[in-house]
Amino acid sequence: MTAPLLVGDQMTGGYGHTTILNGCSIALAQGEIAVIVGPNGAGKSTAMKALFGMLTLRSGSVHFEGEDITSLSPEERVSCGMAFVPQTQNIFTTMSVEENLEMGAYRRREGLGETMSQIFSLFPVLKEKRSQKAGELSGGQRQQVAVGRALMTRPKLLMLDEPTAGVSPIVMDELFDRIIEVARSGISILMVEQNARQALMIADKAYVLVQGANRYTDTGQALLADPEVRKTFLGG
CATH class of the missing domain: 3.40.50.300 (P-loop containing nucleotide triphosphate hydrolases)
Incomplete structure (x- = not known):
């Protein structure tokens, strides 16, 4: 097993008195494409912000290359390679x-x-x-x-929040092709995407979040083939 590059473990947090993440865990290895999908309000973008240090966790931790970076600022995380x-x-x-x-x-x-x-x-x-x-x-x-x-x-990990939002299907396909190229160069990709079906098609690892918690975790292809995932999150 390849050691994970990034691990967000049991992340819980939110804004003010509102809790958005409820024990969410995200991990990926070097060169992997991992996607986070789920319904609106599931906490997908909040999970990304927590991993990048833009949200203070109430509990849980974030590790990068085996080092605990939970207390580091976003700028410090850039210096680490994010x-x-x-x-x-x-x-x-x-x-x-x-x-x-x-x-x-x-x-x-x-x-x-x-x-x-x-x-x-x-x-x-x-x-x-x-x-x-x-x-x-x-x-x-x-x-x-x-x-x-x-x-x-020159990051080791590239994090993308809704990279295809508002673009045409042709442009979306082109962006996904470029994302695959970046991953092939050895840079890990973590992506939040509303176009779930297309994102799962290129994902080595995928997370379906619901109400800030992990509902499904598997390869992109496995989740595409899961009847329950297709019915609930992919429109059949």
Whole structure:
């Protein structure tokens, strides 16, 4: 068994007096694609924020590469090798594509050109539009900028919150293809996705959350084949 890269164990927490996560556990290994799916209000995005240190846990823990990072700030977790792309407000709209990518590498001092070349290879349209303001791009292209900027940190784990929200089915398929490419390079992917069926198709590991707790955990293919999961969460 490969040692897990990230483990969120029995995470419980929420906002104010409202509890959103109820003993939720998430784990994935290096190079894996793991997805979190479930109905609206299930705590999917909250689980991601807890793993990235944007939510203080009332109980439970988060470990990264075997180290307890429960008390670390999001910035400290970036230094550990984690990168997080929120669903909205994830680019600098008045800055160019290239400037957005450079902002992703503000903590680095070397190898920027090489990493940017890799991102332009992954997302050729960004090279074409490198001097254009990011706010002028289509929704799918903006998501590519956001993912590219996160990759500029050279993370070990890329966390994506609803990366295909609001994009066309064709763009969604393209984004999923690029996500698979990133995982093949050895970077782990943890993704919250409303397009559950499509996300499960590319998932090595999948978690179905309901009311902040784990309802099903298995491979993506196994959950796609599960009649109860299909009936309850995938529309039959």
